[in-house]
Amino acid sequence: MDVAILQVDQWDSRACRSIHIWTRHDENARVISTTERAESVNRKNQGLSSAIGAGYRVVSQKIRYWLPSAVDRRIRVVAWLSLVTEILIVGTGGAVRLTGSGLGCPTWPTCVAGSLVPTPEMGLHGVIEFGNRLMTGLIGIIAIAAVVLLWRLRTERKDLFTLAVILGVGVLAQALVGGVTVLTGLNPFIVGFHFMASLIMVCIATVLVHRVYLPSGPRALVVPVGFAGLAHATSFVVALTVVMGVVTTASGPHSGDAEAGRTGFNAELLEHLHAWPGYATLVLTIVLLAASVRGKLPVRKLVVTLLVVELVQIVVGLLQANLGLPPVLVGLHMVLACVLAAAMTAVVLNLKAPTTLTDRVSETTHEHARS
Ligand code: HEM
Numbered sequence: 001m002d003v004a005i006l007q008v009d010q011w012d013s014r015a016c017r018s019i020h021i022w023t024r025h026d027e028n029a030r031v032i033s034t035t036e037r038a039e040s041v042n043r044k045n046q047g048l049s050s051a052i053g054a055g056y057r058v059v060s061q062k063i064r065y066w067l068p069s070a071v072d073r074r075i076r077v078v079a080w081l082s083l084v085t086e087i088l089i090v091g092t093g094g095a096v097r098l099t100g101s102g103l104g105c106p107t108w109p110t111c112v113a114g115s116l117v118p119t120p121e122m123g124l125h126g127v128i129e130f131g132n133r134l135m136t137g138l139i140g141i142i143a144i145a146a147v148v149l150l151w152r153l154r155t156e157r158k159d160l161f162t163l164a165v166i167l168g169v170g171v172l173a174q175a176l177v178g179g180v181t182v183l184t185g186l187n188p189f190i191v192g193f194h195f196m197a198s199l200i201m202v203c204i205a206t207v208l209v210h211r212v213y214l215p216s217g218p219r220a221l222v223v224p225v226g227f228a229g230l231a232h233a234t235s236f237v238v239a240l241t242v243v244m245g246v247v248t249t250a251s252g253p254h255s256g257d258a259e260a261g262r263t264g265f266n267a268e269l270l271e272h273l274h275a276w277p278g279y280a281t282l283v284l285t286i287v288l289l290a291a292s293v294r295g296k297l298p299v300r301k302l303v304v305t306l307l308v309v310e311l312v313q314i315v316v317g318l319l320q321a322n323l324g325l326p327p328v329l330v331g332l333h334m335v336l337a338c339v340l341a342a343a344m345t346a347v348v349l350n351l352k353a354p355t356t357l358t359d360r361v362s363e364t365t366h367e368h369a370r371s
Pocket of ligand 1 (some may be wrong): 064192195238241242243244245246247248249250251252253255269273274277278279282310313314316317318319320321325330333334337340
C-alpha cells in the first residue's frame with residue numbers, strides 16, 4: 001500500500017503557537033492517521049502575538065475600568081448635552097429655513113457635486129446649511145458617547161442604554177430625512193415631518209435626562225388619578241397645537257428657498273386653528289397648577305415651568321403673527337416649541353416615581369406619624 005504523508009502548517013491563534021499536522025494517506029487518498037505536533041519554534045511570532053494580546057488586554061481592561069459601573073456625573077452631563085443639542089439643532093435648522101438657505105447645499109450627502117463642504121461660490125447660504133449638517137455630526141458624537149458610557153450598564157440600566165441607542169439611531173434617521181428634504185427640493189410636508197421628528201427626539205432626550213437621576217424598577221403614580229388624566233389630556237392638546245403649527249408654517253411664506261413649494265392650504269385660517277388649541281393648553285395648565293398647589297404635589301414646580309414657557313410661546317406667537325412673521329421671532333417660536341415639549345414631557349414623567357423611592361417616602365411619613 002502506497003502511503004503519502006502530507007504536512008500542513010496551522011497557526012493556533014488561541015495558544016499563539018504554530019502546529020505541524022502530519023497526515024498519512026493511502027493510495028485512495030483516504031486519511032489513515034493524523035498527528036499534531038505543537039511547535040515551540042516560531043518564538044519570534046509567538047512573542048509578538050503575546051505582546052499584542054497583553055497590550056489588548058491592558059487597553060480593554062483600562063477602558064472597562066474607566067467606563068462607569070453606576071450612573072455618574074459623566075452620564076448625566078452627556079444626557080443633558082444630548083437634550084440641549086437636540087433643541088439647538090432645531091434653532092440651526094430654523095436658521096437654514098428662515099434665511100432661505102434650504103438649498104444652500106443643493107446636494108446630499110455632499111454639499112455640492114464633488115465637494116463635501118461648501119465652496120466659496122455657495123456663499124453664506126452654503127455656510128448656514130453646512131453649519132446645520134455639522135450640528136448633526138456633533139449630536140451623533142454625543143449619542144455615541146452616551147452609548148459607550150452606558151455600555152457596562154447595558155443590562156443593569158437597560159432603560160438608559162435603550163434610550164441612548166434610540167437617540168443614536170434617531171440622529172442617523174434624521175440625517176437621512178434631512179437628505180430627502182434637500183433632494184425633494186424642500187417639500188413642505190417632508191420639512192414638517194423633519195421638524196416633528198426633531199421634537200420627538202427632544203422628548204426622548206428629556207426622558208433620558210429624567211431617568212439618569214432615578215433608580216430603575218417599577219414606578220407608581222404619585223399624583224391623584226384625575227390629575228394624571230388631566231396632565232395627559234394637556235400633553236395631547238400640546239401635540240395638537242404643534243401639529244397645527246407645523247401645517248401653518250408649511251403653508252406660510254418661509255419655505256427655505258424661493259423655488260420651494262407650499263401646501264397651498266389657507267395659512268390665515270390655519271393660524272387660528274393652531275392658536276386655539278394653544279390657548280386651550282394655557283387654560284389646562286392653569287388648572288393643573290391650581291390642583292398641584294392645592295394638593296402640594298411634587299410636580300408643581302415643573303407645572304410652573306410649563307406655564308411660563310407657554311405664556312412666552314403664546315406672546316411670541318401673537319407677536320410674529322401681527323408683525324408679518326419676522327424670521328427671528330419665527331425661529332424663536334420653533335425653539336420654544338421644543339422647550340415646551342420638553343417641559344410637558346417632564347411633567348408627564350413626574351406623575352410617577354420609582355416604587356423604591358415612594359416606599360421610602362411613605363415609611364418616613366409613617367415614622368413621623370408614630371413619633
Ligand atoms: C402653546 C402654544 C403654541 C405652540 C406650542 C406653538 C407651536 C408652533 C409650532 C411648532 C409651529 C411650527 C414651527 C415650524 O414648523 O417652523 C408654530 C407655527 C406658528 N405659530 Fe405657534 N405655537 C403656539 C402658539 C401660537 C399662538 C398663540 C400664535 C398666535 C397666533 C401662534 C402663531 C404661529 C404662527 C403664525 C406660525 C407659523 C409661522 C410660519 O409661518 O413660519 N402660535 N407654532
